[in-house]
Amino acid sequence: MKSTNKMDKQEHEQINSFLASLQIEAKGKLKHEQLREAVEKQFGVKLSYDSIRKKMARMKKNDTFEVELEKNNFTGDWSHGWLKTDTASIFIRNDKGVMSYEEIRDELVSEMKKYAPKYPKIKRVKLGGHLLVVDPADVHFGKLAVKEETGNDYNLAIAEMRFATGIDSLISKAQAFGIDSVVLVVGNDILHVDNPKRTTTAGTPQDTDGMWWEAYNTAKRCYIQAIEKLLTLGDVKLVFCPSNHDFMSGYMLTDAVVSWFSKHPNVSAHASMAHRKYVKFGNNLLGFTHGDGAKVQDLPNLMMTETRGLAFEYGAWLIHHGHHKDKSVKRVGSKQMEKVEEDKLLITEIHTAKNIDPKNSISVEMVRTPSGADRWHDTNGYKNIQAIEVFLFHPVGGQVARLTNYF
16 A cells, blocks of 8 residues: 555645545535545555545635535536525626537637648649549448458458558559549548447447547548548548538547648648538539438439539539448439449449430439448348449549449
């Protein structure tokens, strides 16, 4: 058992902080003996009754007001109140109020931007005019699948490996086309859960690997490394798609990544909470959405309505979310949608007989995911071809290629 006279100042401060948190949590009701036992269990230090008494007296002198506010339920968003205790009766007005999540987030992001790394501006030579759209869809960092149960393994380490190797492989394949600019699609269930209770935003329990903060940090690291690699090809625009598994934490992750590159002159972002985003590139109009909202058949009309006034020859939607369903590439003709390609379990079926002019249509394509089926998807028979995909667009010729890295 450690003696109190051998403790340094830092150790005393740690114990003082520990005691304060205990008393606040218990609303000041813990007795001295209970506090002594808690300190002994936590720190291996047996304080004397007199030491505890002195610490608590000093604590009351320093922060009695805060403790009394906590004890008397002055929490949440309040504007005024009357604090009555055995020793005081005080009317309090709270001019500032409790900060909202948005205010806290804005303050945090503003602070992060001050310390964001500075990058030199990259001067480029035009190579071929192509836009590369990199879309690592529904990665689900933190998702758990066990091969014995689902036929495939998936965990945090596998997700990180697939994200990194997939993008590396696709960069090497795409370079031959001559790329001048890049869109990196972020979000789309990048995180598997939205809280420490291991549930989605709606509260659906999930099988998970690792802690929520490990998944967050891994995803952030993967995004930062990917952006730095993609900058070797061209200027990068981040396009964020809010999603159903991580509606809040996915947005916060995107905020962190955008803040990291806020001082980079070659990185821009379209990272609002709008569920549908549009990017104009030459004669192309590209739409991005997670896929859990508007119906697929409504997306072409939504593109026309929401971008009214923008002229384009080639329209293309990239959607996500339905990675356990058929992969579909549908084109809108004059009256109805025609399916031209679909994944059927582990076979891709191409409808070669379709004769649709891409100049007079809007394609809707569901993007493959590197994430394997977990227990729920496997139990219900939802299998998918696991891959990361990128798409190449020419400013005049529309989509000219889709490159795929399978796992």
